[in-house]
Amino acid sequence: MDAEQLAGLLAEVRDGTVSADEALARLRRLPYADIAGARIDHHxxxxxxxxxxxxxxxxxxxxxxxxxxxxxxxxxxxxxxTRASADQVAAALAACPDGVAHRPADRQPDPPDGAAQPSTDLATVVWRAAPARQEHMVVASAGTSDGPVASEAAAVLGAFGVDAEMVTDIGLAGLHRFLAEIDTLTSAEVVIVVAGMEGALATAVAGVTAAPVIAVPTSAGYGAALDGVTALLAMHASCAAGITVVGIDNGFGAAMAAMRIVDLAAGRDGGAE
Incomplete structure:
Protein backbone atom coordinates (compact mmCIF):
# COMPACT_ATOMS: atom_id res chain seq x y z
CA MET A 1 0.00 0.00 0.00
CA ASP A 2 1.29 3.44 -0.91
CA ALA A 3 0.29 6.93 0.23
CA GLU A 4 -2.26 7.40 -2.56
CA GLN A 5 -3.98 4.10 -1.80
CA LEU A 6 -4.08 4.82 1.92
CA ALA A 7 -5.57 8.27 1.32
CA GLY A 8 -8.17 6.71 -0.97
CA LEU A 9 -9.11 4.13 1.65
CA LEU A 10 -9.54 6.81 4.31
CA ALA A 11 -11.70 8.83 1.91
CA GLU A 12 -13.90 5.78 1.28
CA VAL A 13 -14.35 5.30 5.02
CA ARG A 14 -15.24 8.98 5.37
CA ASP A 15 -17.77 8.75 2.53
CA GLY A 16 -19.30 5.54 3.87
CA THR A 17 -18.49 3.42 0.81
CA VAL A 18 -16.14 1.25 2.88
CA SER A 19 -16.97 0.17 6.40
CA ALA A 20 -14.59 0.66 9.28
CA ASP A 21 -14.36 -3.13 9.69
CA GLU A 22 -13.42 -3.62 6.04
CA ALA A 23 -10.81 -0.86 6.26
CA LEU A 24 -9.42 -2.46 9.40
CA ALA A 25 -9.17 -5.81 7.62
CA ARG A 26 -7.13 -4.20 4.83
CA LEU A 27 -4.89 -2.34 7.24
CA ARG A 28 -4.14 -5.50 9.22
CA ARG A 29 -1.67 -6.33 6.43
CA LEU A 30 0.36 -3.32 7.55
CA PRO A 31 3.13 -3.07 8.37
CA TYR A 32 3.86 -6.71 7.45
CA ALA A 33 2.32 -10.10 6.76
CA ASP A 34 3.71 -13.48 7.85
CA ILE A 35 3.98 -15.64 4.73
CA ALA A 36 6.15 -18.68 4.00
CA GLY A 37 8.51 -17.99 6.89
CA ALA A 38 9.00 -14.34 5.83
CA ARG A 39 7.55 -11.07 7.09
CA ILE A 40 6.42 -9.17 4.01
CA ASP A 41 6.87 -5.43 4.50
CA HIS A 42 3.77 -3.88 2.91
CA HIS A 43 4.50 -0.60 4.68
CA THR A 82 16.18 -10.86 -7.89
CA ARG A 83 19.01 -13.37 -8.39
CA ALA A 84 16.42 -16.03 -9.16
CA SER A 85 17.33 -19.53 -10.33
CA ALA A 86 15.48 -21.25 -13.15
CA ASP A 87 13.39 -23.24 -10.65
CA GLN A 88 12.51 -20.11 -8.69
CA VAL A 89 11.54 -18.26 -11.86
CA ALA A 90 9.36 -21.15 -13.02
CA ALA A 91 7.55 -21.46 -9.67
CA ALA A 92 6.98 -17.72 -9.30
CA LEU A 93 5.69 -17.31 -12.85
CA ALA A 94 3.43 -20.36 -12.49
CA ALA A 95 1.83 -18.77 -9.43
CA CYS A 96 1.88 -15.21 -10.79
CA PRO A 97 2.02 -15.45 -14.60
CA ASP A 98 2.06 -11.71 -15.37
CA GLY A 99 5.75 -11.35 -14.54
CA VAL A 100 8.58 -10.81 -17.01
CA ALA A 101 11.92 -12.55 -16.50
CA HIS A 102 15.04 -10.57 -17.44
CA ARG A 103 18.14 -12.70 -17.92
CA PRO A 104 21.64 -11.28 -18.42
CA ALA A 105 21.87 -12.50 -22.00
CA ASP A 106 18.74 -10.53 -22.89
CA ARG A 107 20.65 -7.25 -22.60
CA GLN A 108 24.10 -8.28 -23.70
CA PRO A 109 25.57 -8.22 -27.20
CA ASP A 110 26.75 -11.52 -28.62
CA PRO A 111 30.37 -12.01 -27.50
CA PRO A 112 33.03 -12.43 -30.20
CA ASP A 113 33.95 -15.92 -31.31
CA GLY A 114 35.92 -17.71 -28.63
CA ALA A 115 35.01 -15.25 -25.85
CA ALA A 116 33.52 -16.40 -22.57
CA GLN A 117 29.74 -16.41 -22.45
CA PRO A 118 28.21 -14.28 -19.66
CA SER A 119 26.37 -16.21 -16.96
CA THR A 120 22.65 -16.59 -17.64
CA ASP A 121 21.82 -18.69 -14.58
CA LEU A 122 20.19 -15.96 -12.52
CA ALA A 123 17.32 -13.70 -13.53
CA THR A 124 15.47 -10.64 -12.32
CA VAL A 125 11.70 -11.09 -12.57
CA VAL A 126 9.42 -8.05 -12.61
CA TRP A 127 5.69 -7.82 -11.97
CA ARG A 128 3.58 -4.67 -12.17
CA ALA A 129 6.25 -2.48 -13.75
CA ALA A 130 5.84 1.27 -13.33
CA PRO A 131 4.88 3.54 -16.24
CA ALA A 132 7.67 4.88 -18.39
CA ARG A 133 9.67 7.84 -17.08
CA GLN A 134 11.76 10.36 -18.97
CA GLU A 135 15.00 10.34 -16.97
CA HIS A 136 18.08 9.37 -18.95
CA MET A 137 20.31 6.93 -17.10
CA VAL A 138 23.33 5.05 -18.38
CA VAL A 139 24.57 1.68 -17.14
CA ALA A 140 28.20 1.39 -18.25
CA SER A 141 30.19 -1.82 -17.87
CA ALA A 142 33.94 -2.26 -18.21
CA GLY A 143 33.85 -5.71 -19.80
CA THR A 144 31.43 -8.37 -20.95
CA SER A 145 32.19 -10.37 -17.79
CA ASP A 146 30.53 -7.55 -15.86
CA GLY A 147 27.42 -7.93 -18.00
CA PRO A 148 25.21 -9.95 -15.61
CA VAL A 149 25.55 -7.31 -12.87
CA ALA A 150 24.94 -4.48 -15.35
CA SER A 151 21.89 -6.31 -16.66
CA GLU A 152 20.49 -6.66 -13.16
CA ALA A 153 20.81 -2.91 -12.63
CA ALA A 154 19.12 -2.19 -15.96
CA ALA A 155 16.26 -4.60 -15.22
CA VAL A 156 15.60 -3.00 -11.84
CA LEU A 157 15.60 0.49 -13.36
CA GLY A 158 13.18 -0.78 -16.00
CA ALA A 159 10.83 -2.04 -13.31
CA PHE A 160 10.56 1.53 -12.05
CA GLY A 161 9.97 2.98 -15.50
CA VAL A 162 13.50 3.98 -16.54
CA ASP A 163 14.76 2.50 -19.81
CA ALA A 164 18.48 2.75 -19.14
CA GLU A 165 20.97 3.03 -21.96
CA MET A 166 23.51 0.22 -21.83
CA VAL A 167 27.13 1.01 -22.69
CA THR A 168 29.25 -2.14 -22.72
CA ASP A 169 32.93 -3.09 -22.86
CA ILE A 170 34.49 0.35 -22.31
CA GLY A 171 37.14 -0.68 -19.77
CA LEU A 172 40.24 1.48 -19.63
CA ALA A 173 42.55 -1.20 -21.01
CA GLY A 174 41.14 0.05 -24.33
CA LEU A 175 41.01 3.79 -23.71
CA HIS A 176 39.75 4.50 -27.24
CA ARG A 177 36.58 2.53 -26.47
CA PHE A 178 35.91 4.67 -23.41
CA LEU A 179 36.57 7.93 -25.28
CA ALA A 180 34.11 6.90 -28.00
CA GLU A 181 31.29 6.99 -25.41
CA ILE A 182 32.06 10.34 -23.76
CA ASP A 183 28.99 12.06 -25.24
CA THR A 184 26.70 9.30 -23.99
CA LEU A 185 28.19 9.35 -20.50
CA THR A 186 28.01 13.13 -20.17
CA SER A 187 24.38 13.28 -21.33
CA ALA A 188 23.10 11.04 -18.53
CA GLU A 189 21.36 12.22 -15.38
CA VAL A 190 22.84 9.31 -13.41
CA VAL A 191 25.56 6.86 -14.46
CA ILE A 192 25.90 3.40 -12.95
CA VAL A 193 29.43 2.08 -13.56
CA VAL A 194 29.97 -1.67 -13.31
CA ALA A 195 33.58 -2.90 -13.25
CA GLY A 196 35.68 -5.71 -11.87
CA MET A 197 39.44 -6.33 -11.85
CA GLU A 198 41.00 -2.98 -10.75
CA GLY A 199 37.72 -1.04 -11.04
CA ALA A 200 39.30 1.99 -12.70
CA LEU A 201 36.35 2.79 -14.96
CA ALA A 202 34.42 4.48 -12.14
CA THR A 203 37.14 7.09 -11.63
CA ALA A 204 37.36 7.81 -15.34
CA VAL A 205 33.59 8.28 -15.69
CA ALA A 206 33.36 10.49 -12.60
CA GLY A 207 36.12 12.64 -14.06
CA VAL A 208 34.17 13.52 -17.22
CA THR A 209 30.55 13.92 -16.11
CA ALA A 210 28.71 16.12 -13.61
CA ALA A 211 26.06 13.43 -13.08
CA PRO A 212 25.98 11.31 -9.93
CA VAL A 213 28.13 8.21 -10.45
CA ILE A 214 27.21 4.98 -8.67
CA ALA A 215 30.02 2.44 -8.83
CA VAL A 216 29.42 -1.30 -8.65
CA PRO A 217 32.50 -3.50 -8.13
CA THR A 218 32.12 -6.98 -9.56
CA SER A 219 33.77 -10.26 -8.70
CA ALA A 220 35.26 -10.57 -12.21
CA GLY A 221 39.04 -10.90 -12.32
CA TYR A 222 42.04 -13.11 -11.62
CA GLY A 223 44.09 -13.71 -8.47
CA ALA A 224 44.71 -10.33 -6.88
CA ALA A 225 41.27 -9.13 -7.91
CA LEU A 226 40.18 -11.07 -4.78
CA ASP A 227 36.64 -11.75 -6.01
CA GLY A 228 35.85 -8.05 -6.25
CA VAL A 229 37.57 -6.76 -3.12
CA THR A 230 40.27 -4.99 -5.12
CA ALA A 231 37.71 -3.16 -7.27
CA LEU A 232 35.67 -2.30 -4.18
CA LEU A 233 38.64 -0.74 -2.38
CA ALA A 234 39.84 1.03 -5.51
CA MET A 235 36.42 2.62 -6.02
CA HIS A 236 36.33 3.73 -2.38
CA ALA A 237 39.83 5.19 -2.78
CA SER A 238 39.01 6.96 -6.05
CA CYS A 239 40.54 10.40 -6.59
CA ALA A 240 37.36 11.51 -8.40
CA ALA A 241 35.24 13.18 -5.73
CA GLY A 242 31.68 12.18 -4.96
CA ILE A 243 31.47 8.61 -6.23
CA THR A 244 28.90 6.43 -4.48
CA VAL A 245 30.02 2.80 -4.09
CA VAL A 246 27.72 -0.16 -3.44
CA GLY A 247 28.61 -3.73 -2.54
CA ILE A 248 30.26 -6.29 -4.79
CA ASP A 249 27.96 -7.47 -7.61
CA ASN A 250 25.08 -5.40 -6.21
CA GLY A 251 23.39 -4.18 -9.37
CA PHE A 252 20.07 -4.04 -7.53
CA GLY A 253 21.41 -1.70 -4.86
CA ALA A 254 22.96 0.59 -7.46
CA ALA A 255 19.68 0.86 -9.35
CA MET A 256 17.72 1.65 -6.20
CA ALA A 257 20.25 4.34 -5.23
CA ALA A 258 19.78 5.85 -8.68
CA MET A 259 16.00 5.84 -8.27
CA ARG A 260 16.24 7.67 -4.96
CA ILE A 261 18.37 10.35 -6.64
CA VAL A 262 16.00 10.94 -9.55
CA ASP A 263 12.88 10.77 -7.35
CA LEU A 264 14.29 13.46 -5.09
CA ALA A 265 15.31 15.59 -8.06
CA ALA A 266 11.85 15.25 -9.59
CA GLY A 267 10.06 15.93 -6.31
CA ARG A 268 8.37 12.56 -6.54
CA ASP A 269 7.50 10.12 -3.79
CA GLY A 270 9.15 7.15 -5.46
CA GLY A 271 6.61 4.62 -6.64
CA ALA A 272 3.77 6.21 -4.68
CA GLU A 273 2.30 8.14 -7.60
Whole structure:
Protein backbone atom coordinates (compact mmCIF):
# COMPACT_ATOMS: atom_id res chain seq x y z
CA MET A 1 0.00 0.00 0.00
CA ASP A 2 1.29 3.44 -0.91
CA ALA A 3 0.29 6.93 0.23
CA GLU A 4 -2.26 7.40 -2.56
CA GLN A 5 -3.98 4.10 -1.80
CA LEU A 6 -4.08 4.82 1.92
CA ALA A 7 -5.57 8.27 1.32
CA GLY A 8 -8.17 6.71 -0.97
CA LEU A 9 -9.11 4.13 1.65
CA LEU A 10 -9.54 6.81 4.31
CA ALA A 11 -11.70 8.83 1.91
CA GLU A 12 -13.90 5.78 1.28
CA VAL A 13 -14.35 5.30 5.02
CA ARG A 14 -15.24 8.98 5.37
CA ASP A 15 -17.77 8.75 2.53
CA GLY A 16 -19.30 5.54 3.87
CA THR A 17 -18.49 3.42 0.81
CA VAL A 18 -16.14 1.25 2.88
CA SER A 19 -16.97 0.17 6.40
CA ALA A 20 -14.59 0.66 9.28
CA ASP A 21 -14.36 -3.13 9.69
CA GLU A 22 -13.42 -3.62 6.04
CA ALA A 23 -10.81 -0.86 6.26
CA LEU A 24 -9.42 -2.46 9.40
CA ALA A 25 -9.17 -5.81 7.62
CA ARG A 26 -7.13 -4.20 4.83
CA LEU A 27 -4.89 -2.34 7.24
CA ARG A 28 -4.14 -5.50 9.22
CA ARG A 29 -1.67 -6.33 6.43
CA LEU A 30 0.36 -3.32 7.55
CA PRO A 31 3.13 -3.07 8.37
CA TYR A 32 3.86 -6.71 7.45
CA ALA A 33 2.32 -10.10 6.76
CA ASP A 34 3.71 -13.48 7.85
CA ILE A 35 3.98 -15.64 4.73
CA ALA A 36 6.15 -18.68 4.00
CA GLY A 37 8.51 -17.99 6.89
CA ALA A 38 9.00 -14.34 5.83
CA ARG A 39 7.55 -11.07 7.09
CA ILE A 40 6.42 -9.17 4.01
CA ASP A 41 6.87 -5.43 4.50
CA HIS A 42 3.77 -3.88 2.91
CA HIS A 43 4.50 -0.60 4.68
CA UNK A 44 7.81 0.10 2.95
CA UNK A 45 6.37 2.11 0.06
CA UNK A 46 4.71 4.46 2.55
CA UNK A 47 8.04 5.02 4.30
CA UNK A 48 10.53 5.09 1.42
CA UNK A 49 8.57 5.48 -1.82
CA UNK A 50 9.65 2.04 -3.10
CA UNK A 51 8.39 -1.44 -2.21
CA UNK A 52 10.40 -4.30 -0.81
CA UNK A 53 12.06 -6.72 -3.25
CA UNK A 54 12.47 -10.49 -3.00
CA UNK A 55 16.06 -11.79 -2.94
CA UNK A 56 16.07 -15.29 -4.41
CA UNK A 57 19.18 -17.03 -2.98
CA UNK A 58 18.41 -19.14 0.08
CA UNK A 59 14.69 -19.38 -0.64
CA UNK A 60 12.89 -22.40 -2.04
CA UNK A 61 10.91 -22.03 -5.28
CA UNK A 62 7.68 -22.39 -3.30
CA UNK A 63 8.72 -19.63 -0.89
CA UNK A 64 9.49 -17.31 -3.80
CA UNK A 65 6.12 -18.01 -5.38
CA UNK A 66 4.15 -17.46 -2.16
CA UNK A 67 6.04 -14.29 -1.22
CA UNK A 68 5.57 -12.76 -4.66
CA UNK A 69 1.86 -13.62 -4.60
CA UNK A 70 1.46 -11.94 -1.21
CA UNK A 71 3.28 -8.82 -2.34
CA UNK A 72 1.09 -8.55 -5.43
CA UNK A 73 -2.13 -9.01 -3.47
CA UNK A 74 -1.33 -6.79 -0.52
CA UNK A 75 1.13 -4.18 -1.72
CA UNK A 76 1.63 -1.65 -4.47
CA UNK A 77 4.23 -0.68 -7.02
CA UNK A 78 6.63 -2.99 -8.86
CA UNK A 79 7.40 -6.40 -7.41
CA UNK A 80 10.87 -7.81 -8.07
CA UNK A 81 12.41 -11.22 -7.56
CA THR A 82 16.18 -10.86 -7.89
CA ARG A 83 19.01 -13.37 -8.39
CA ALA A 84 16.42 -16.03 -9.16
CA SER A 85 17.33 -19.53 -10.33
CA ALA A 86 15.48 -21.25 -13.15
CA ASP A 87 13.39 -23.24 -10.65
CA GLN A 88 12.51 -20.11 -8.69
CA VAL A 89 11.54 -18.26 -11.86
CA ALA A 90 9.36 -21.15 -13.02
CA ALA A 91 7.55 -21.46 -9.67
CA ALA A 92 6.98 -17.72 -9.30
CA LEU A 93 5.69 -17.31 -12.85
CA ALA A 94 3.43 -20.36 -12.49
CA ALA A 95 1.83 -18.77 -9.43
CA CYS A 96 1.88 -15.21 -10.79
CA PRO A 97 2.02 -15.45 -14.60
CA ASP A 98 2.06 -11.71 -15.37
CA GLY A 99 5.75 -11.35 -14.54
CA VAL A 100 8.58 -10.81 -17.01
CA ALA A 101 11.92 -12.55 -16.50
CA HIS A 102 15.04 -10.57 -17.44
CA ARG A 103 18.14 -12.70 -17.92
CA PRO A 104 21.64 -11.28 -18.42
CA ALA A 105 21.87 -12.50 -22.00
CA ASP A 106 18.74 -10.53 -22.89
CA ARG A 107 20.65 -7.25 -22.60
CA GLN A 108 24.10 -8.28 -23.70
CA PRO A 109 25.57 -8.22 -27.20
CA ASP A 110 26.75 -11.52 -28.62
CA PRO A 111 30.37 -12.01 -27.50
CA PRO A 112 33.03 -12.43 -30.20
CA ASP A 113 33.95 -15.92 -31.31
CA GLY A 114 35.92 -17.71 -28.63
CA ALA A 115 35.01 -15.25 -25.85
CA ALA A 116 33.52 -16.40 -22.57
CA GLN A 117 29.74 -16.41 -22.45
CA PRO A 118 28.21 -14.28 -19.66
CA SER A 119 26.37 -16.21 -16.96
CA THR A 120 22.65 -16.59 -17.64
CA ASP A 121 21.82 -18.69 -14.58
CA LEU A 122 20.19 -15.96 -12.52
CA ALA A 123 17.32 -13.70 -13.53
CA THR A 124 15.47 -10.64 -12.32
CA VAL A 125 11.70 -11.09 -12.57
CA VAL A 126 9.42 -8.05 -12.61
CA TRP A 127 5.69 -7.82 -11.97
CA ARG A 128 3.58 -4.67 -12.17
CA ALA A 129 6.25 -2.48 -13.75
CA ALA A 130 5.84 1.27 -13.33
CA PRO A 131 4.88 3.54 -16.24
CA ALA A 132 7.67 4.88 -18.39
CA ARG A 133 9.67 7.84 -17.08
CA GLN A 134 11.76 10.36 -18.97
CA GLU A 135 15.00 10.34 -16.97
CA HIS A 136 18.08 9.37 -18.95
CA MET A 137 20.31 6.93 -17.10
CA VAL A 138 23.33 5.05 -18.38
CA VAL A 139 24.57 1.68 -17.14
CA ALA A 140 28.20 1.39 -18.25
CA SER A 141 30.19 -1.82 -17.87
CA ALA A 142 33.94 -2.26 -18.21
CA GLY A 143 33.85 -5.71 -19.80
CA THR A 144 31.43 -8.37 -20.95
CA SER A 145 32.19 -10.37 -17.79
CA ASP A 146 30.53 -7.55 -15.86
CA GLY A 147 27.42 -7.93 -18.00
CA PRO A 148 25.21 -9.95 -15.61
CA VAL A 149 25.55 -7.31 -12.87
CA ALA A 150 24.94 -4.48 -15.35
CA SER A 151 21.89 -6.31 -16.66
CA GLU A 152 20.49 -6.66 -13.16
CA ALA A 153 20.81 -2.91 -12.63
CA ALA A 154 19.12 -2.19 -15.96
CA ALA A 155 16.26 -4.60 -15.22
CA VAL A 156 15.60 -3.00 -11.84
CA LEU A 157 15.60 0.49 -13.36
CA GLY A 158 13.18 -0.78 -16.00
CA ALA A 159 10.83 -2.04 -13.31
CA PHE A 160 10.56 1.53 -12.05
CA GLY A 161 9.97 2.98 -15.50
CA VAL A 162 13.50 3.98 -16.54
CA ASP A 163 14.76 2.50 -19.81
CA ALA A 164 18.48 2.75 -19.14
CA GLU A 165 20.97 3.03 -21.96
CA MET A 166 23.51 0.22 -21.83
CA VAL A 167 27.13 1.01 -22.69
CA THR A 168 29.25 -2.14 -22.72
CA ASP A 169 32.93 -3.09 -22.86
CA ILE A 170 34.49 0.35 -22.31
CA GLY A 171 37.14 -0.68 -19.77
CA LEU A 172 40.24 1.48 -19.63
CA ALA A 173 42.55 -1.20 -21.01
CA GLY A 174 41.14 0.05 -24.33
CA LEU A 175 41.01 3.79 -23.71
CA HIS A 176 39.75 4.50 -27.24
CA ARG A 177 36.58 2.53 -26.47
CA PHE A 178 35.91 4.67 -23.41
CA LEU A 179 36.57 7.93 -25.28
CA ALA A 180 34.11 6.90 -28.00
CA GLU A 181 31.29 6.99 -25.41
CA ILE A 182 32.06 10.34 -23.76
CA ASP A 183 28.99 12.06 -25.24
CA THR A 184 26.70 9.30 -23.99
CA LEU A 185 28.19 9.35 -20.50
CA THR A 186 28.01 13.13 -20.17
CA SER A 187 24.38 13.28 -21.33
CA ALA A 188 23.10 11.04 -18.53
CA GLU A 189 21.36 12.22 -15.38
CA VAL A 190 22.84 9.31 -13.41
CA VAL A 191 25.56 6.86 -14.46
CA ILE A 192 25.90 3.40 -12.95
CA VAL A 193 29.43 2.08 -13.56
CA VAL A 194 29.97 -1.67 -13.31
CA ALA A 195 33.58 -2.90 -13.25
CA GLY A 196 35.68 -5.71 -11.87
CA MET A 197 39.44 -6.33 -11.85
CA GLU A 198 41.00 -2.98 -10.75
CA GLY A 199 37.72 -1.04 -11.04
CA ALA A 200 39.30 1.99 -12.70
CA LEU A 201 36.35 2.79 -14.96
CA ALA A 202 34.42 4.48 -12.14
CA THR A 203 37.14 7.09 -11.63
CA ALA A 204 37.36 7.81 -15.34
CA VAL A 205 33.59 8.28 -15.69
CA ALA A 206 33.36 10.49 -12.60
CA GLY A 207 36.12 12.64 -14.06
CA VAL A 208 34.17 13.52 -17.22
CA THR A 209 30.55 13.92 -16.11
CA ALA A 210 28.71 16.12 -13.61
CA ALA A 211 26.06 13.43 -13.08
CA PRO A 212 25.98 11.31 -9.93
CA VAL A 213 28.13 8.21 -10.45
CA ILE A 214 27.21 4.98 -8.67
CA ALA A 215 30.02 2.44 -8.83
CA VAL A 216 29.42 -1.30 -8.65
CA PRO A 217 32.50 -3.50 -8.13
CA THR A 218 32.12 -6.98 -9.56
CA SER A 219 33.77 -10.26 -8.70
CA ALA A 220 35.26 -10.57 -12.21
CA GLY A 221 39.04 -10.90 -12.32
CA TYR A 222 42.04 -13.11 -11.62
CA GLY A 223 44.09 -13.71 -8.47
CA ALA A 224 44.71 -10.33 -6.88
CA ALA A 225 41.27 -9.13 -7.91
CA LEU A 226 40.18 -11.07 -4.78
CA ASP A 227 36.64 -11.75 -6.01
CA GLY A 228 35.85 -8.05 -6.25
CA VAL A 229 37.57 -6.76 -3.12
CA THR A 230 40.27 -4.99 -5.12
CA ALA A 231 37.71 -3.16 -7.27
CA LEU A 232 35.67 -2.30 -4.18
CA LEU A 233 38.64 -0.74 -2.38
CA ALA A 234 39.84 1.03 -5.51
CA MET A 235 36.42 2.62 -6.02
CA HIS A 236 36.33 3.73 -2.38
CA ALA A 237 39.83 5.19 -2.78
CA SER A 238 39.01 6.96 -6.05
CA CYS A 239 40.54 10.40 -6.59
CA ALA A 240 37.36 11.51 -8.40
CA ALA A 241 35.24 13.18 -5.73
CA GLY A 242 31.68 12.18 -4.96
CA ILE A 243 31.47 8.61 -6.23
CA THR A 244 28.90 6.43 -4.48
CA VAL A 245 30.02 2.80 -4.09
CA VAL A 246 27.72 -0.16 -3.44
CA GLY A 247 28.61 -3.73 -2.54
CA ILE A 248 30.26 -6.29 -4.79
CA ASP A 249 27.96 -7.47 -7.61
CA ASN A 250 25.08 -5.40 -6.21
CA GLY A 251 23.39 -4.18 -9.37
CA PHE A 252 20.07 -4.04 -7.53
CA GLY A 253 21.41 -1.70 -4.86
CA ALA A 254 22.96 0.59 -7.46
CA ALA A 255 19.68 0.86 -9.35
CA MET A 256 17.72 1.65 -6.20
CA ALA A 257 20.25 4.34 -5.23
CA ALA A 258 19.78 5.85 -8.68
CA MET A 259 16.00 5.84 -8.27
CA ARG A 260 16.24 7.67 -4.96
CA ILE A 261 18.37 10.35 -6.64
CA VAL A 262 16.00 10.94 -9.55
CA ASP A 263 12.88 10.77 -7.35
CA LEU A 264 14.29 13.46 -5.09
CA ALA A 265 15.31 15.59 -8.06
CA ALA A 266 11.85 15.25 -9.59
CA GLY A 267 10.06 15.93 -6.31
CA ARG A 268 8.37 12.56 -6.54
CA ASP A 269 7.50 10.12 -3.79
CA GLY A 270 9.15 7.15 -5.46
CA GLY A 271 6.61 4.62 -6.64
CA ALA A 272 3.77 6.21 -4.68
CA GLU A 273 2.30 8.14 -7.60
Missing amino acids: RTLRTGHPEAVYGPGKSPDQCARIVAEMLSGGSGPVLL
